[in-house]
Amino acid sequence: MSCPALVWCRRKLWSKLIGPTSGAVGCGKKSLIASTFPIMQRGLFSTENAGDQNKREKGTVICVEGNIASGKTSCLDFFSNTVGLEVFKEPVDKWRNVRGHNPLGLMYQDPNRWGLTLQTYVQLTMLDIHTKPSISPIKMMERSIYSAKYIFVENLYQSGKMADVDYAVLTEWFEWIIKSVNLSVDLIVYLKTSPETCYQRLKNRCREEERVIPLEYLYAIHSLYEEWLVKQTSYPVPAPVLVIDANKDLEEMSRHYEENRRSILSL
Numbered sequence: 001m002s003c004p005a006l007v008w009c010r011r012k013l014w015s016k017l018i019g020p021t022s023g024a025v026g027c028g029k030k031s032l033i034a035s036t037f038p039i040m041q042r043g044l045f046s047t048e049n050a051g052d053q054n055k056r057e058k059g060t061v062i063c064v065e066g067n068i069a070s071g072k073t074s075c076l077d078f079f080s081n082t083v084g085l086e087v088f089k090e091p092v093d094k095w096r097n098v099r100g101h102n103p104l105g106l107m108y109q110d111p112n113r114w115g116l117t118l119q120t121y122v123q124l125t126m127l128d129i130h131t132k133p134s135i136s137p138i139k140m141m142e143r144s145i146y147s148a149k150y151i152f153v154e155n156l157y158q159s160g161k162m163a164d165v166d167y168a169v170l171t172e173w174f175e176w177i178i179k180s181v182n183l184s185v186d187l188i189v190y191l192k193t194s195p196e197t198c199y200q201r202l203k204n205r206c207r208e209e210e211r212v213i214p215l216e217y218l219y220a221i222h223s224l225y226e227e228w229l230v231k232q233t234s235y236p237v238p239a240p241v242l243v244i245d246a247n248k249d250l251e252e253m254s255r256h257y258e259e260n261r262r263s264i265l266s267l
Ligand SMILES: Nc1ncnc2c1ncn2[C@@H]1O[C@H](COP(=O)(O)OP(=O)(O)O)[C@@H](O)[C@H]1O
Pocket: 066, 067, 068, 069, 070, 071, 072, 073, 074, 075, 201, 202, 204, 205, 246, 247, 248, 249, 250, 251, 253
């Protein structure tokens, strides 16, 4: 439960910053209306729905999704100096060093042995970020507990690199978490890139653990993302999806983010 005074302050700050507004959000298949934040009052004749209520109490939660090296961190960096917005990057450093161990590196070396170890820890750290209170009206996260499960766990399992029992245990954990904890998301921003673009950017970034990643791996991740967020045929999609073509260079991406600031921030 949020403190009413904090909610009031957020609303005050918010209307000062941007004023009342609403906008259309283009989704993978459908076009959805992003509801007004957080103007509506609850009452007998209120049209407020559960999503509006969540925004009012928790603020707006935006998850930036996309393939490895698609430009998610750069997107968060772009918006990080926006007043009223707090960014939460993926805790990759933790995945590379938990009490002196490197589960990310171990997983890439031997996914059959270490996939469960990494994904258990990713799930925990993602849960931590989803539930971290934010003092800003907008919380922008890099990925989510949903993509960790629907993309990365599924990929390990479907490619035969995760044992049935490991998959079953992770799935039990995941299902318990999403039914017991409020992990609502208001908008998913999907940075859509070709696997080739990601491969090039990944090579330029040179993260040690990822040297072993072949182009085929990025194809597999890409196709799981497309099924989940664009075709919407695989797993539940927890929020409206805004698809952005992220194959363009950094300068063009910045221009696009600036020009589409309001729809990207779900305003
Ligand atoms: N639009 C772009 N054009 C060219 N290079 C990019 C672009 N966006 C990001 N990069 C570079 O690609 C690499 C991966 O970007 P990053 O933002 O870390 O992606 P992610 O967080 O999705 O893994 C970084 O070296 C970054 O500087």
